Amino acid sequence: MKCLPKLLLAMTTICAATALQARINVVTLPDRDKVQLTIYNSVDLTLVKETRALTFRKGLNRLEFSWANTLIDPTSVEFRALTQADKVDVLDVSFPPRVANTLEWRIQSDVAGEVQVEIRYFTSGLSWTADYVAEANQNEKAMQLAGAVRITNNSGEDYENAQVRLVVGVIRLVEEIVTLARQNMPQASAPPPSAMPATALPARDRAAAGLAFGGGVALAEAKPKEVVKEGMSEYFLYTVEGRDTIPNGWAKRLPSFQTPDVPLTSYYKFEKERWGDRVLRFYKFKNDKENKLGNEPLPDGAVKAFRFISPDKLYAFVGRTAVKYIPIGEEVEMELGNDLEVLVKPKLMNWEKSDLRFDANGNVKGWTIKETWEIEIQNSKEIDITLDIRRNFAGDWTLETAAKYEKVDANKVKFVLPLKPGEKQKITYDLTTRQGINAQR
């Protein structure tokens, strides 16, 4: 099952400057000590940081790094010494001709002995997604919301025992990593990696320190791994507790959070212009402390909603949808498809044309239409619901009704009504629209 590592690190010691052409590859092949993956979800990008212990000779050292059959961006590979940093210096980096997926650092060391080094690069092919399961109570007044993250590795490389960090946020890339990865060596559009100072990306010291805690397996025996969340700039960083191994081609799903008793509103919407005759069901909740959430923004992802229908918690499948990124404090509506058990039937009951006005030529230039509408409403469900009916009116219109309504914008109103199980209601309204020169606005 275990694949051979495709990333090879070979070290050559240079005795004389004239020996430059001879590339002797086998000296020491140090194992990866630690690897950390920082996976972005908005772009196909993962920052890989690996640390290894290398033994340097005093003087010039050559270090070869090659990455066959992976999706590593050659322009992103960086080297830095973690110990003896002031005594180990990268002189230059070479992408040798006619050798694919290989680079070579020339490193000047003022010390002889073991040095902890860090190699950092971008790869594509690793991705993560969030998904959620909502389990609503029988009366749909509360739910348990559980979030999970799923990490998929199609990068070509097996990352064993890796610390996994996930970034929620949108970053900009001017070139795709996968395109750069296919170029084997840096092409014209990209700056050479040596041009980029080793400190260009801030070292994530805090995360690096976190690497010191191993023992993911031991922790996992007690409980599911915790996903630790922290904000940074415009992003949110999820760090999965402990270590994980995700072989190439595999995916792994880890629980992220689980919150019971989140208050929920079973909200139904009708808007003919958007959904025709269908009534759509929404689960509404708020991502804040008052509603037992609000610890973190919720990344965009797929949602599956179930409802308990028996005391032993058998499910009914309510529906599935995708949610947008939900900041802390925002109210969310999850659209879960149409529900045939809620009926909304608008009928035009009367239509009158009056107030005709003519121009000097005797043609009709203005008129007024008065419409009487009746909306039949029926909740055939066995639970309380809230129904939101939206009506769109164009032009210079006036609405007269005994029903309570709210103006959404210049051309839209909404009637929001709570409905008991089995309740039937009828809303009527008169809509007057002034046309042609009768229109005053």
Add this chain to the structure above:
Amino acid sequence: MKKNAVKNVLWMTAAALLVASNAALARVKLVALPERARVVVSLNNPDATLVEEERLITLQKGVNKVDFSWRGVNIDGTSIQVRCLTSPDKVKILNTSYPPNENALIWEVFSPAAQEERMRISYLISGLNREVVYRAVAEPDEKALNLRNYLRLRNNSGEDLTDAEIGIGYGANFKKTIAHEEVLEMQSERLDAVPIKKILTWDAANLPWDPEYEKKTVGIPLSYVIMNDKASKLGAHTLQPGKVRIFIKTKEQPEKEGEKPGEGVAFTGEDWAQLTPVDREMKLYIGQSRDVKVTQRRTKNDRYEIRRNNSNNDVVWNVDEVYKIEIENFKKQAVDLVIVEHIPGYWKMEETSHPFEKKDAFTIEYKLSLAPETSAAKKTTVTFNVKRLNVQGNEPSRY
């Protein structure tokens, strides 16, 4: 894994205590195949079939791997959920792994002790389709019928479901076994003497006005109307859409003289029932009646108050219309007839011989009860006079 030929969905537990981290993803398929303890099929959602199955799984202390894989079964892999039922607070699902190019997943389950755990897995399956079928036998007087509702399950899911509890969102669950490729029909409701109304509907927009000009006798659509309410012995739930076949009781000729006539049925027609919430009507159009004749004529069609522009074109006018509808019932029985009329635009009813019901802005209905044998001199005549106002020639007739 391949040895089991019957079950296509496999659960496996591997006693894989995580000794070394490298073994974390090695799939040990050393198996005690747990038996299904319970299968529940939920058809509540018309767009998706949910299957829940429970299995007793013997867990060892520590981290166990439970392998779930399927072949030839149309399971939606992204829908799979697992729950621990025996000790949900102690036994934890640590993570789920998805091997490449396989219909499988592996749960890592932590158990604090060696114990048996009842686990419930829920997933959406395709290929298990349901339809609702109605069969009814009407009394000879067509005032009531015996209604039988059936749930027909068609299993093309690839999975044999044994002793499955099948729920449709109302009533009690069925407990049935349904094999792959089997079609199973179950009676879900049985209602006797459900009152019905028999109605003929003559719609001026669809039927010829003057039958004299037709080569064939005009048939008037015949419907049975069932009210989904308590008074009709229904009203407990929304009636689902499905095909309704209606029969009528007949007396059969005795084989020998002097014997009591036997009872038989004749088929009177079928229709697709629409979704019918409680307290609403299910109208089933099952055939035509040719013993009722409707003749409609417009006897007045005068424009007045014509307003013309400077080029002498008509721009706005009113119309004074009179309609006469003559109805003959040749049957020996009384029958209910609905006349549907469509009047576009802005109008006012000036006069009418019978009360009408305004269905919407442009539709009215006359509901008539025709006495037996009311033809010729005894025919029923409906007249109405409507004034259409401020007509410009572009009046709306629907909304």
